[in-house]
Amino acid sequence: MAVEAQIPYQEAMELHDPHSWITKYWFSQDHKVIAIQYGITAIGVGLVALVLSGMMRLQLGFPDQFDFIDPEAYYQFITMHGMIMVIYLLTALLLGGFGNLLVPLMCGARDMVFPYVNMISYHVYFLSVIILLASYFVPGGPTGAGWTLYPPQAILTGTPGVDWGILLMLGSLAVFIVAFTMGGLNYVTTILQARTRGMTLMRMPLSVWGIFMATVLGLLAFPALFVSAIMMILDKTIGTSFFMPAVVSIGDSLDYSGGSPLLFQHLFWFFGHPEVYIVALPAFGIVSDLISTHARKNIFGYRMMVWAIVAIGVLSFVVWAHHMYVSGMHPWFGFFFATTTLIIAVPTAIKVYNWTLTLWRANIHLTVPMLFAIAFVITFVMGGITGLFLGNVIVDVPLSDTYFVVAHFHMVMGVSPILVIFGAIYHWYPKMTGKMLNDTLGHIHFWVTFLGTYIIYYPMHYLGFVGVPRRYFANGEMAIIDESVIMLNQTITIAALIVGVFQIVFIWNLIYSYFKGRDAGPNPWKATSLEWQTPETPPRHGNWAEKLPTVYRWAYDYSVPGMKDDFIPQTEPRTAEETAAGRTE
Amino acid sequence: MAEATGLRNLQLVNDWADDVAVFRAVPWGKAMMWIFLLSDTFIFTCFLTSYMTVRMTTAEPWPNPSEVFALEAFGVPVPLLLIAIMTFILITSSGTMAMAVNMGYRRKRVPAALLMLVTAVFGAMFVGMQMFEWTKLIVDEGVRPWGNPMGAAQFGASFFMITGFHGLHVSAGVVYLIIVAVRVWRGRYEEKGYDIIEITGLYWHFVDLVWVFIFAFFYLW
Numbered sequence: 169m170a171v172e173a174q175i176p177y178q179e180a181m182e183l184h185d186p187h188s189w190i191t192k193y194w195f196s197q198d199h200k201v202i203a204i205q206y207g208i209t210a211i212g213v214g215l216v217a218l219v220l221s222g223m224m225r226l227q228l229g230f231p232d233q234f235d236f237i238d239p240e241a242y243y244q245f246i247t248m249h250g251m252i253m254v255i256y257l258l259t260a261l262l263l264g265g266f267g268n269l270l271v272p273l274m275c276g277a278r279d280m281v282f283p284y285v286n287m288i289s290y291h292v293y294f295l296s297v298i299i300l301l302a303s304y305f306v307p308g309g310p311t312g313a314g315w316t317l318y319p320p321q322a323i324l325t326g327t328p329g330v331d332w333g334i335l336l337m338l339g340s341l342a343v344f345i346v347a348f349t350m351g352g353l354n355y356v357t358t359i360l361q362a363r364t365r366g367m368t369l370m371r372m373p374l375s376v377w378g379i380f381m382a383t384v385l386g387l388l389a390f391p392a393l394f395v396s397a398i399m400m401i402l403d404k405t406i407g408t409s410f411f412m413p414a415v416v417s418i419g420d421s422l423d424y425s426g427g428s429p430l431l432f433q434h435l436f437w438f439f440g441h442p443e444v445y446i447v448a449l450p451a452f453g454i455v456s457d458l459i460s461t462h463a464r465k466n467i468f469g470y471r472m473m474v475w476a477i478v479a480i481g482v483l484s485f486v487v488w489a490h491h492m493y494v495s496g497m498h499p500w501f502g503f504f505f506a507t508t509t510l511i512i513a514v515p516t517a518i519k520v521y522n523w524t525l526t527l528w529r530a531n532i533h534l535t536v537p538m539l540f541a542i543a544f545v546i547t548f549v550m551g552g553i554t555g556l557f558l559g560n561v562i563v564d565v566p567l568s569d570t571y572f573v574v575a576h577f578h579m580v581m582g583v584s585p586i587l588v589i590f591g592a593i594y595h596w597y598p599k600m601t602g603k604m605l606n607d608t609l610g611h612i613h614f615w616v617t618f619l620g621t622y623i624i625y626y627p628m629h630y631l632g633f634v635g636v637p638r639r640y641f642a643n644g645e646m647a648i649i650d651e652s653v654i655m656l657n658q659t660i661t662i663a664a665l666i667v668g669v670f671q672i673v674f675i676w677n678l679i680y681s682y683f684k685g686r687d688a689g690p691n692p693w694k695a696t697s698l699e700w701q702t703p704e705t706p707p708r709h710g711n712w713a714e715k716l717p718t719v720y721r722w723a724y725d726y727s728v729p730g731m732k733d734d735f736i737p738q739t740e741p742r743t744a745e746e747t748a749a750g751r752t753e
Numbered sequence: 754m755a756e757a758t759g760l761r762n763l764q765l766v767n768d769w770a771d772d773v774a775v776f777r778a779v780p781w782g783k784a785m786m787w788i789f790l791l792s793d794t795f796i797f798t799c800f801l802t803s804y805m806t807v808r809m810t811t812a813e814p815w816p817n818p819s820e821v822f823a824l825e826a827f828g829v830p831v832p833l834l835l836i837a838i839m840t841f842i843l844i845t846s847s848g849t850m851a852m853a854v855n856m857g858y859r860r861k862r863v864p865a866a867l868l869m870l871v872t873a874v875f876g877a878m879f880v881g882m883q884m885f886e887w888t889k890l891i892v893d894e895g896v897r898p899w900g901n902p903m904g905a906a907q908f909g910a911s912f913f914m915i916t917g918f919h920g921l922h923v924s925a926g927v928v929y930l931i932i933v934a935v936r937v938w939r940g941r942y943e944e945k946g947y948d949i950i951e952i953t954g955l956y957w958h959f960v961d962l963v964w965v966f967i968f969a970f971f972y973l974w
Contacts (some may be wrong), residue, residue, distance in 0.1 A: 349792060357785040361774045368772045387788065391795035399803060399914070407899035408910035410807055423899065426811030426907055431803055438799075461880070679888040 177660040181278045181709050195291075198709045199268045200600065202290050206264035209290075213297050214257035215671070217388035220249040222668050229644045239641040240328040243312030246639060247329075248300075248723025249313025251337065254443065255344060256297055258585055262450040263348070263386065264278030266592060267355045267379045269600070270454075276364025276717050278710045280554035289354070292347035295526050299340035306332035313337075316629060317413035335404060338397040345390045345397075348731050352383040355715055364698075366719035370474065371738070373697045373723040375465065377474050380451020381445045381481040388485070389442035396435040399675070403427070412594040433495060437488035444486040445532060449589035452519055455541050456725070459523055459549050459590050461695045463530035464734050466724035468522040476515035483512045493561050494568045502561040508561035513552070521547060531734070533692070536610035539555065540591030543618045544584050551580025554629065569639070572632025574627045582619045590617070590674070595625060597678070598692050602705050609677040613670065620667035627656045661677035695733045697723040702738050780948045783955070790959045795807045800918065804911040815867035818972050821894065822886075830922055836972050839882050840964065843923075845962045846875030850875050850954045857947030862937050865950055869934035872957065876927040883920050887913070912971065920965055929953060 173233035177178075186192035196202060224245045227237045237245075244614055268286070272279050280286045295688060303310035312328030321327050329446050359372075359380045387724075399410040411432045460467040465471060489497060489505040532538065554576040560566045567573060590613070597605050634650045636643065644651045691700040703713045717739045725736040730745065768775055776784055808815055819832035826834055853868035884973055890896040890912075898913050900906040933953045936942065 201957060272815075281785065349789070353785050353789055353792075356788055357781055361776065361779065361784050363773055363782050366772050368770060370770070371774070372771075387792040388795050391792060392799050394801065395796060395799035398918075402898065402910065402914060409811075409906050410803065411901070413810075426807065426813060426905060428806055428810040430804045431810070435799060435803065 180586070181710075183279065184283065185206075187225065191212055191702050194286060197279070197287045198367060199280050199283065199286060200388070200707065200709075202267035203265050204600065206260055206268060206293065206463060209294055209297060209663050210265060211675075213252055213301070215675075217249045217252035217257060218668050218671065219243040220252075220258075220569060220663055223418050225661040225664045227641065229658045240309075240312060242641045243314070244310045244333070245330050246313055247312050247337075248303075248310050249316075251341075253582065254315065255341070256300065256711070258442070258447045258581075258589075259348070259386070260293060260344075261589060262447060263355065263379065263442075264290065264351055264584065266375070266450060266454065266589075267351070267383065269596065270373075270375050270699065271355050271358050271379060272362075273702070273707065274373050274697055274720060274723075275359060275362065275712060276367050276698050276712070277358055278712065278716070281357045281362050282354055282698060285350050286354050289347050289351035292343060292350065297342045299336055299343060299357050303329065303333045303336040303340075308332055311337045316436060317432075319385075319429050320413065320415055320424075321404065323400065323412075324415065328619070335401060338401050338404075339570070341583070341639075342394055344398045345394045347529060348386055348486050352387050355379060355382055357385045357386070359550075364716045364719060366409065367698075367738075370471070371414050371719060371722045373453075374456035374470070374477070375474055377455040378449040378456075379475050381477045383448070383450040385442040385481050385484060386446050389446070391439075391441045392435045393439035396439075396708035397431055399684070401433070430495060432493075433492050435487070440491060440611045441485045441488040442481075445480055447486070447581050447585050449481065451544070451585050452477060452480075453587040455588045456519075456523065456526075456590045457524050457697065458537050458541040458588075458595055459545075460724050460730075461595075462533045462541065463527055464533065465526055465530040466722075466726055466727045468525040468528075468725060469518070470722065472518055473522055479515040480512060483508060483515070487512060490559055490564070493564045499561075506559055506561050513556065513559075516552060519627060520545065520552070536592075536605070537591040537595040537615055539614045540594065541610075541617075542561035542589050543614070544587040544591065547579055547587060547621065548584045548695045549574060551578075551584060555580060562573050564714030567632060569633035569637055571628040571636045571638055573637050575628035575632060578628075579621075583625070586616070593678075595693065596699075597681070599702075600701055600703075600706055601682055601685070602688055604688045604692060605681045605685060606677050609680075611671050613674045613677065616670040617667055618674075619632045620663050620670070625665040625668065627660055631656060667721050694733070696725055696737050697734050698738055701739050754908055761971050766854050775845065780927060780952075782952050783948055786952045786955050789953065793959065796967070797919075798916060800915050801966060804907075804915060805970070807907040807911065808897075808905070809880040811907050813905035815903065815905050816908050818974070821890070821896070821903060821908075833944050833972055835886055836968065839879055839886075842875050842882070843883060843964050846872045846879070847958055849875065850957045854951045854954045857950035858935070860947065862940060862943070862947075865937035865947065866934045868928050869950065869953070870952065873927045873930040873934065876923050876957075877928065880920055880923050880927070887916075915967060915971065918958070919963055922963070926960050 182189075186196060186198075191197075193201065196205075217614045223237060224242065226234055227242055234320055237293075268280070308331045310329045311322065312334035313334060315494050317334070322571070323330060327334075352376050359376060363372075396411075399408070402408045403410055407423055409424045411429050412422075412427040412643075413429060414425040456467050456473060487505055489501060489510045491500055492508045493505075511525070516691045527542070537655035554572065558573065558576055559566060594605050597603070631653060634653065635648050636653055643653070688705065690702070690705045692701070698717060699707070699720070701717060702711055719738045720741045721736065721738055724737055725738075725740075728736060729736045755914040765888075767947045768777070771777070822836055823832045825831075825836040849868050850872045853865050853872060856862075856865035856868060890909075895902050896909045896912070898910045899904075930953060933949055935946070937950065
């Protein structure tokens with residue numbers, strides 16, 4: 169290994185230091201500032217989506233009690249809630265936020281390879297959010313087509329927001345994809361080409377691996393959404409028939425003919441399924457680092473963890489049609505996609521076992537980040553197991569479009585990544601601000617969120633089994649709806665509102681601790697990875713001193729026998745005893 | 754691991770097991786352009802796949818490309834005449850681009866800049882002929898994105914969307930070429946080196962390659 173090899177570019181990388189308030193906080197080229205910009209915007213728009221989910225729950229728990237919720241508004245809540253949560257919150261926060269923050273710091277780079285492009289990426293993302301939210305201020309309001317936006321209904325009369333909302337939604341998505349591409353190219357190139365001396369790929373923290381693979385997935389999957397957005401805009405505006413068959417709408421024969429609504433479903437899910445892993449893989453990576461650090465033990469099976477991330481990423485491109493079992497596809501396709509879907513359980517199970525084995529007989533510190541990490545593992549297992557039900561065609565068909573599906577995806581790709589995001593914020597906030605987040609508030613936030621999650625989503629499995637359909641404004645007098653459903657829906661609604669309101673504790677903690685928090689020092693968690701070894705906290709623009717750090721070991725040297733401390737930073741050269749003992753990786 | 758499995762002499766394994774950079778001699782911009790092109794490939798793949806799908810789902814007959822795209826020459830309709838010329842021009846521009854890259858690495862900046870400008874001119878000619886083709890289809894033959902007299906509406910829809918998107922790529926490439934050529938001419942890259950010409954060239958060759966697929970799938974099928 170050429171530890172002393174030359175670093176051609178980033179040692180003397182040009183940095184555009186800020187000259188004014190505007191270039192420091194708004195048009196900043198510092199990856200850490202951009203990360204915080206992404207974070208604040210994503211959390212802000214996420215709160216909007218949280219409020220929308222509360223409104224839906226009000227209607228579901230107490231039907232017809234609230235005048236401001238009519239069926240149109242309800243469908244708009246569903247659509248905006250789903251799209252915001254998946255794209256504008258989770259994708260933007262995990263990749264734009266944590267990707268920007270962690271990749272250069274953990275790889276030992278001064279910044280992203282093209283800081284200017286990185287800056288533009290945030291502002292284009294901001295524009296996409298503005299376009300999306302603008303749909304609340306146009307005639308007809310936002311689209312109510314459901315977050316999957318299936319044509320023909322998405323662009324036909326009868327769907328809310330059919331005039332303006334759908335166009336703003338599609339346009340906003342296209343703009344978001346441009347923003348993501350600019351950021352994503354930066355993350356991938358930085359990881360591949362701009363690591364510091366000694367930082368081999370197999371010494372990178374798993375967070376970076378997760379972000380890397382998720383970004384690759386994004387770069388290859390978002391094009392399908394981009395293309396379908398363009399085609400649907402054309403169908404809507406100039407009357408092409410890409411997705412539109414001959415349709416009779418409200419007694420009128422429309423001018424469309426010969427298009428394929430199924431084509432949209434394929435394109436959408438060719439994006440949509442990798443999207444699940446775009447959200448999940450960074451969470452997998454980050455949670456591995458949280459568990460290892462706070463359990464003071466090396467991650468179990470590091471290489472397996474890396475290869476599992478890669479395998480999940482590759483497999484995620486060949487499972488998309490399991491979202492379409494009820495679309496009338498050929499049974500052989502169902503067979504194929506069920507098989508590939510269940511194969512993904514193998515690398516995923518490897519990861520869960522390795523997290524568990526990392527915790528096994530470890531020196532577990534039940535800090536707030538660790539609580540969230542453990543909560544993630546539990547919740548992810550719960551959500552993953554229902555995935556086995558839904559991955560099988562014959563079990564999926566009766567469960568399709570019921571609350572069982574809602575429970576499944578909220579557990580596995582809604583709450584799980586959110587728990588990791590909370591844990592990650594509690595973990596890295598000290599590095600970003602120099603202050604610790606308040607522990608008491610953290611515990612309150614954790615227990616309410618964690619227990620609330622189960623009160624909200626556990627009963628939904630049951631609702632799904634008894635046949636409550638999802639996306640219904642009201643169940644009305646349907647004979648198949650059991651009496652117990654009403655009580656459960658009320659319980660869920662009350663729990664959801666409480667959990668939603670308690671997020672104020674978290675927001676308050678972020679603000680309060682910034683001013684009044686305990687000083688964190690450079691490395692409060694006694695962690696090994698590079699971001700905790702920066703000369704200053706918070707790290708300055710350029711991250712490192714004159715010379716970039718040199719890495720001598722992996723990121724998981726916790727509780728190494730015979731060593732003075734229970735952690736050895738990656739920048740610590742190997743001792744003679746270690747070399748003698750044969751530890752060279 | 755490399756030692757244990759006897760793979761240590763394999764360059765590929767060494768590259769990926771190395772620190773700092775996977776692709777040692779590759780500048781950041783070039784790596785980034787390759788990754789971008791990979792992403793862009795998926796965009797065009799989705800476009801072409803969608804076109805093939807709607808071509809199969811529509812119940813109307815598909816217009817015959819040999820007739821629709823024929824051009825009257827000396828009183829005889831010649832199938833694909835214009836497209837053949839357009840394709841020839843675009844492929845030629847790839848040749849001049851490659852020569853520009855060569856000149857760049859030999860640090861002959863003025864010939865490099867001139868060759869890039871020639872490439873840009875070829876690109877502009879291509880876009881110009883595409884505009885002529887569009888005009889002919891729209892004005893003379895009545896092809897619209899939402900329908901046409903010859904058959905399936907998806908013909909016009911796919912045609913204008915795909916060639917339009919590709920034309921936008923070519924136009925962007927022309928602008929990109931001109932900007933870089935002017936900078937090369939002024940000696941901006943004397944210190945940094947002329948990798949930028951190769952990076953621009955990667956994009957240009959990609960746009961050409963995409964055209965080959967559009968040509969094959971749209972005009973020949």
